[in-house]
Amino acid sequence: MRFNWNIIKLFVLIICITGLYAFSNKRNAERAVHGITVRFVGAENLYLTEVMVNKLLIQNYGGLRNVPKEKLVLNTIEKVIETNEMVKSAQVYLTINGELTSKIVQRQPIGRIEGNSKFYLDEEGKRMPLSENHSARVPIITGKITGKSLEDVYVILKHINEDDFLRKNVIGIHIEDDEKYQLKFRLENFVVNLGDVEDLDKKFNNFKAFYAKATKDKTLEDYQIVSLEFNNQVVCTKI
Template sequence: MRVNWNYIKFLGLLLTVIGLYGFADYRNKAKNVEDISIKFLGDNNLYLTEDAVNKLLIQNYGSVKNRAKEQVVLNTIETIISSNDMVKSAQVYLSVEGELISKIVQRKPIGRVEGVSKFYLDDMGKRMPLSRYHSARVPIITGKITGKSLEDAYVILDYVNKDNFLRKNVIGIHIEDEGKYQLKFRVENFVVNLGGVKNLDEKFKNFMAFYVKATKDKTLENYAVVSLEFDNQVVCTKI
């Protein structure tokens, strides 16, 4: 019987590789977590701190540093970090060197509600608590706060944030009633009666046409109210 030495060599090499991989994996799992690295992604990194994340982990998971890597449950740690009201998403993994790395995306507020309850409205239209570490410079929402009016306020702010001029100049939304919203501007003395949230594109195009002309004519200061409530019209009330 002829022996296939090439097959035996290949089998021996395969067993050696599997053995080395298993040994390396065993040694890797036996190592301890050497350090913890918390990285905040994006440009919205103001509402949560590294110390706050570390404290959250210690309170809900215990100390991670110097714990064996095989005892660290990454999904559980991700869930704990994501449970913080300031966190939008979290990704946790272990490096080869034994460093526990957590990459966190914080939530982004786009409006601040000033009513019986005070909170932010984030860029997903959800309620977000105020932060003890930073106060966001976002438009203030006042008036009759209801679930529906907040939904509409989010639609307005989402539109405003996509326009460079409006984003820089709109500083407030006052809710007179559901379907009746009033905008306040940073510099101008007048307020803008927006009405409801239908046809926002048309309403703001009409407003910008009015604003450009009134700026050119130097008559902006003559107006107390600018109404966009009527179809394809800008109705102004003088001081």
């Protein structure tokens, strides 16, 4: 009887690979968490800290060090981290060395509301609590705070953040009683009456053209109010 040694070798190889795979899976499942690392993605200013994240995990899990990998539910840990109001999203994974790593994207404020209650407006137009760790340098929103006015303010803030000149110079937005808006600038004494949120691109382009000319003529200090409310015009009130 002749044996086909190639078939036998293949059969033995399959058994060895299967055994190694099963052994590897068993060792991998038994691997415990040796350390926890928190990384903040793309964040220069930290509105929450690594200590705060670890405290949140301890409150929910009583600590994750030395917990076997098979007992970890990474999606659940991500959702726990995302319950923090400063967190936009979280990604959690376990490294080969047993390091539990959390990559966290923070919410980014674009305006600060100073009314009966104080909070940030974030990049998605949602309310975001103030942080004890860092104060964002964003325009201050004052005046008559309502649901509708906050929607309008969000639209204005988006335009401001998309323009380098406006982002560097606008420090405040005041909401008037008739839901019209007034801008305050960092270095100038005048205020800008924006009116409503219609035709913002045209209004801001007109203002920048006025600003460039007034800067060249050295007349910026002569004005008290600059109004953009009227159709395609810049109307100025002198001091």
